Amino acid sequence: MINIVLFGKPGAGKGTQAEFLKEKYNLTHLSTGDIFRFNLKNDTELGKKARVFMDNGELVPCEVTTAMLIDEVKKHPDTAGFLFDGYPRTIDQAEALDKFLPTIGSSVTATIALEADDEILVARLLERGKTSGRADDQDEEKIRVRYQEYNEKTAPLIGYYKEQNKFHAVDGIGTIEQITERLTSVIDNL
Ligand SMILES: Nc1ncnc2c1ncn2[C@@H]1O[C@H](COP(=O)(O)OP(=O)(O)O)[C@@H](O)[C@H]1O
Numbered sequence: 001m002i003n004i005v006l007f008g009k010p011g012a013g014k015g016t017q018a019e020f021l022k023e024k025y026n027l028t029h030l031s032t033g034d035i036f037r038f039n040l041k042n043d044t045e046l047g048k049k050a051r052v053f054m055d056n057g058e059l060v061p062c063e064v065t066t067a068m069l070i071d072e073v074k075k076h077p078d079t080a081g082f083l084f085d086g087y088p089r090t091i092d093q094a095e096a097l098d099k100f101l102p103t104i105g106s107s108v109t110a111t112i113a114l115e116a117d118d119e120i121l122v123a124r125l126l127e128r129g130k131t132s133g134r135a136d137d138q139d140e141e142k143i144r145v146r147y148q149e150y151n152e153k154t155a156p157l158i159g160y161y162k163e164q165n166k167f168h169a170v171d172g173i174g175t176i177e178q179i180t181e182r183l184t185s186v187i188d189n190l
Contacts, residue, residue: 001106002027002081004187005088007157008114010146011121011128012172013179017114018085020180025187028079030072032065032086037134057136057145059089059153066096073104081109090153094160110190111161112183114172118147 006014022029036054039047050060069087088094101107122143129137136142161167170182
């Protein structure tokens with residue numbers, strides 16, 4: 001089983017690249033942002049728990065997110081592997097994943113970060129907000145909160161995975177195809 005964690009700031013292009021990578025490597029794509037949005041739209045219990053946090057650009061509490069993620073993983077017992085997109089986003093979540101995966105005989109294979117400057121990313125998010133209907137992309141204040149959350153809670157994961165020799169970074173600026181190529185060359189060399 002190959003498990004890839006796609007890592008990057010909001011707007012770095014994780015979702016876009018995940019679409020290509022999941023096809024190429026036959027992986028199950030799990031985007032916590034997408035799963036939360038689905039639950040919000042359908043007003044499920046989970047959606048109700050996540051809504052205020054998401055609307056404010058804050059992270060949803062770890063217990064809620066991790067329980068949801070584990071449920072999703074368990075739905076795919078026969079997969080060739082997972083492409084985690086948006087999870088883990090905190091050290092607690094990374095530890096939870098490192099505890100859970102061995103229970104299904106697996107582990108994180110590698111983490112790949114898509115790197116780009118904040119200025120470019122904020123502009124991308126505001127552009128996406130015009131058409132995506134995502135409330136958290138339409139308001140600069142909420143975008144700012146998401147970057148703060150990233151810097152405080154998610155950035156420390158770089159060190160966490162470096163210590164395990166599982167951290168790789170690629171330049172997230174270029175055409176979609178160029179970036180896919182950079183990512184596939186990392187995965188093919190794992
Ligand atoms: N692993 C997670 N832990 C906590 N909250 C999360 C997680 N993944 C997604 N969320 C919630 O969903 C929102 C949108 O997620 P996502 O689409 O991945 O965002 P972005 O485009 O900002 O990277 C986040 O701002 C957060 O509220």
